Structures are given as C-alpha cells and as structure tokens.
Amino acid sequence: MNINPLTNLSIIIPLAQNENAWASLLEDFKELPTEAEIILVGSNAPPPLLDSFSINKGFQIRWVLAHQGRSSQLNQGAQAAKNKFLWFLHADSRITHKNIKSLAHALSQHENALYYFNLKFLPDGPKLMILNQIGANLRTHIFGLPYGDQGFCLSQETFNKLGGFVENIKTGEDYLLVRKAKQLQIKLKCTNTYIYTSARKYKQQGWLKTSLKHIGFSCKQAMLRWFKIYASSQ
Secondary structure, eight states, X not given: OOOOGGGGEEEEEEOOTTOOTHHHHHHTTTTSOTTOEEEEEESSSOOTTHHHHHHHXXXXXXXXXXXXXXXXXXXXXXXXXXXXXXEEOOTTXXXXXXXXXXXXXXXXXXXXXXXXXXXXXXXXXXXXXXXHHHHXXXXXXXXXXXXXXXXXXXXXXXXXXXXXXXXXXXXXXXXXXXXHHHHTTOOEEEEEEEEEEOOHHHHHHOHHHHHHHHHHHHHHHHHHHHHHHHHHHO
16 A cells, blocks of 8 residues: 655755735645644744634644744754655745646655646736736746745655755745755656745836846855856866
C-alpha cells in the first residue's frame, strides 16, 4: 500500500507584523492528512485566534517565535519541523485541491527535488497584474528561477544540504536557495499546477514602481548567470 507523503509534511508560514491573511490560507488545508503539521513563525505573541482555530479545524498548528526577517523565520520554522517534507508558503498565498494532489504525486515520485508551483495573482491588485503573472512564469521556465511565493517544497535532508536560507540579506533569500540547488545539481521540478498569491502590495505601493523593482532584480540575476556561463566557456 502506497503511503501518502503528505502525512509527513510540515507547512511553514512566516508572518510579518500585523499579518492576518494566514487564517484564509489555513482554510485551504482541509484536505490535508491530520498527520501534517502547520508551523506559523512570527516575532510577536501568537495571534489570539490561533488556539480556537486549531481546535475547531482539527489542525496540528504550532507557533514558533523568531527574530524579524523572513529568512530567519523560515529557518526557525524548518528547525522546529517534525516531519520529513517542508512546504514553505507565504501567508497571503492561497492553495487549491489541484495543488495538494499534484504535490502528493510529485513527492511520491522523486522526494529529493526542490518543488515549486506556477504562479497566479489573486484579484486584489491592479488589472495589469496579468503581465506580472506572465512574466513570473516565463522567468521560471526560461531562466529556471522560481521565487518563494511559488511555494517551495523539499525534504528536510535536501534543505539541510542547501544550508537553509541565507539570513544576512534583506531580500533574495529564495533566489539564493535556488542558485545553491543548481550548484549542487538538485533538480528543480514544477508541479504543473498554479498557486495563488496576493497582489495587494502592487496596489498599495504602486504597480509600476513595484513591477520595476522586481524586474530590475530579475534582470540583474539573469545577467550574472549569463556572465558566469560566458566566463566558464572561455
């Protein structure tokens, strides 16, 4: 009898201060086996609704205290995890039945890869977000650069080989993890289903300003990669 790998899954969700989107995300976990655990990581006291949410929904939910900063919170969550597989999700993500089904299938086929999902934006931002969505998925499949909002999932063993997330940076910890995976020849595999993420920051900070910021970072990383390939061929 095949064992569902999701019975050995730890979901790690870092929370920024005053973040409240986690409750909606947790509603999406109804189809997960009861053995799966959910680890919320934050720098403050746990949200008041956490205990009642855990009791009413029947989830295994734990709160882990960590320093501010996404990298630190992700690493602390991984360290606290009890299960074999780690699924890193942003608090403002939303998942579907297809995500859960595709992840279970993927982990049962090849458990030593770094898995990710294709990306779609929730309708809580500017209408032009369709362009960002197309760009993100092109970046992922052409340059092999998925980002953290695409729901990385990997085994504890693989995560430890990668050395976890780099903590002495303000942003880009997801890119550095992917780059390290490539250096160690750890396969990057897409589940071929779409995960949803919020576009609220594009609405709050301005679509053009935020888009240019992300495009600039992606172009910089792509140029560094091509320069490295060119240098190694000389």
